[in-house]
Ligand SMILES: NC(=O)C1=CN([C@@H]2O[C@H](COP(=O)(O)OP(=O)(O)OC[C@H]3O[C@@H](n4cnc5c(N)ncnc54)[C@H](OP(=O)(O)O)[C@@H]3O)[C@@H](O)[C@H]2O)C=CC1
């Protein structure tokens with residue numbers, strides 16, 4: 001891996017302390033950072049290097065999966081961190097930042113390879129990119145890269161504007177757009193599951209698959225983020241990015257080679273075949289909901305409109321379910337369902353592939369009803385893969401019952417999403433970052449939904465906190481003769 005300078009804008013913020021510093025530390029423990037590595041934190045507060053280093057240390061003690069308690073190398077690790085105080089909107093500080101970067105490059109013998117990480121509010125993304133260019137920070141003899149956080153735009157137009165501005169300073173292949181779902185080990189594993197197993201590869205199409213369901217349910221509410229969330233809703237917060245990324249990763253076909261370019265090409269093909277929604281049809285295929293008061297794990301919780309910072313008459317969606325169609329030869333006729341919501345019964349991100357139940361009439365004479373085969377990919381918080389099959393139970397006179405073949409990896413020492421993503425960015429692998437085409441096509445698909453929500457063309461269903469979401473979401477699948485599957489079905493549902 002090349003030696004480099006890592007400039008972290010927003011280094012005193014929440015994401016830096018909860019995810020980025022712990023990720024760098026864990027990469028160091030695994031010997032996955034370059035031999036010469038200089039980290040320069042940028043922030044508005046006035047801090048000395050020593051104060052900044054102790055902020056980093058505190059973050060590791062609180063948030064790192066491996067705590068630095070007995071680490072005799074901790075001091076040495078902290079010494080790679082320097083701090084530069086500047087207001088990102090003003091030109092002044094960028095010159096001192098450049099001098100600091102160059103000074104450390106000289107001290108440590110680092111070629112001019114520079115990684116810029118924008119862990120700041122989205123309104124600063126374009127400003128910083130431009131000032132990196134204007135100040136000369138981006139004029140390097142080595143390479144430069146830009147890691148950019150979400151959200152990338154608020155709608156199609158703002159995303160296009162932002163991309164145009166950022167592209168003035170960085171080429172597309174220098175930009176690493178983070179979607180932390182792409183860093184989740186089981187999302188990364190989808191590729192292997194589909195392509196490294198001929199048995200699934202052969203079945204991964206409309207001949208065998210009845211429908212695909214992608215769920216990301218959360219038990220948390222809006223927390224302290226009402227200021228942002230009340231203008232975003234689940235459609236921007238989860239659907240435009242994470243849900244569509246999981247859809248692309250599930251539906252893509254075998255790439256020619258397993259390279260970032262070829263994988264992204266296949267993802268792009270999925271989005272190009274995604275049937276666009278007309279604004280007036282949104283009501284037929286999309287369900288929107290908002291949580292009311294209820295109970296989560298035996299604790300009473302307030303409804304969305306009572307949350308601090310939320311307008312009392314807010315029409316913001318905290319739940320979205322949708323039916324999507326991919327009009328290509330592989331998926332024609334297979335509905336993809338997505339659903340995501342806050343304050344739901346359980347925290348669970350999972351994908352269910354329901355296979356066609358071609359044998360359901362075979363056992364009619366025996367009064368038996370085999371259930372469909374299900375391939376369940378559990379992403380979060382549990383990780384694993386299970387396959388639901390039908391089998392005779394010798395203890396029940398050979399009655400046919402569903403059985404589950406389970407694979408649950410030991411996740412104790414598995415790196416976190418930010419570790420995996422950061423490592424990839426450091427070595428220049430963009431496979432699990434979001435290409436501009438994916439951002440743009442996702443916004444294009446979502447845009448009519450944003451407009452339909454805005455114009456109230458569909459009902460906002462209230463659902464009790466702690467439930468499975470609005471009844472309308474169940475009906476969406478029922479219309480097609482399907483039901484939502486949980487990540488682990490209780491036996492009584494199946495028999
Ligand atoms: N927090 C999280 O869990 C997640 C965050 N994100 C994204 O990451 C990004 C950062 O989020 P988060 O860390 O939560 O935000 P915070 O508000 O916690 O941190 C913002 C950072 O930006 C700095 N900053 C603000 N204004 C200026 C300025 N004018 N000049 C220089 N620095 C400035 C702050 O510096 P100072 O403190 O010195 O004012 C601080 O370091 C956002 O894009 C967010 O959407 C994405 C996923 C999860």
Ligand SMILES: O=C1O[C@H](COP(=O)(O)O)[C@@H](O)[C@H](O)[C@H]1O
Nearest residue numbers: 180216218220237238242349380
């Ligand atoms: O990006 C976001 O994701 C989280 C859910 O992430 P997970 O890794 O816990 O599944 C969500 O709570 C948040 O609103 C959203 O901005």
